[in-house]
Amino acid sequence: MQDTCTVNQTVKYLTKKWTLLIILELYKGQGYTRRFSELREAIGGITPKILSERLKELEEEGILTRNVDATAFPVKTEYTLTESGLGIVDVIRIIKQWALKWKIDNIPCGDQDCKVCVL
Amino acid sequence: MQDTCTVNQTVKYLTKKWTLLIILELYKGQGYTRRFSELREAIGGITPKILSERLKELEEEGILTRNVDATAFPVKTEYTLTESGLGIVDVIRIIKQWALKWKIDNIPCGDQDCKVCVL
């Protein structure tokens, strides 16, 4: 098994449910930054458990950084896309271009999400 | 939920286990073509059930075509990457470039799989 292949590993966490949406949501934020509760509300439907898991994974992969302001009350935590994280946005963009080229007839997408997508 | 988003849908089947390896294996074949048993052996570890499922999904998505030669005995079946399927290889290539830029220190990959990878 080629579980050591970097491409496979990358795809592995990128393809987990919610991950892409989290990255896109951070990308939309000012300074590519969002707070935990902002992500929760913006994404909608994600439970805190899963959101927390994904954020940890992405932090470990260097795709985002976690910044805690412990002086604030309640504690203020911000998540920010790193430079490499922005690289992932490029990847998503390529996928979108592929989709637009080969899946144009996907009406639901054309009319809804992708049209308002920041990509 | 944006299950109608084309990007999400695309990522959804691309990220299933084995899918990328199947696409890469087809890419390696002459004329981007491989037979069922060739895929099985080349990939290693995949069960016929899963391989069959993936091939069907990818055929439905237009990423590969299935060609059966019923005159042969036993029946000869070939799977070939389509033009849009080759586009997916490009996507993988971009991901690899991202990985090489940001994950160079992944020694196992550098020494093994990616070095011999056709990408």
Add this chain to the structure above:
DNA sequence: CGGTATCCTTTCGGATACTG
């Protein structure tokens, strides 16, 4: 050769409640 059918395990994600 190119699959399908069955069954079983494991993994993932959802629901909910609770805490510093």
Add this chain to the structure above:
DNA sequence: CAGTATCCGAAAGGATACCG
């Protein structure tokens, strides 16, 4: 606000056997 802890159900994938 920003999570963690527990429990549970669904779904994905693996093992194995069999068939045209």
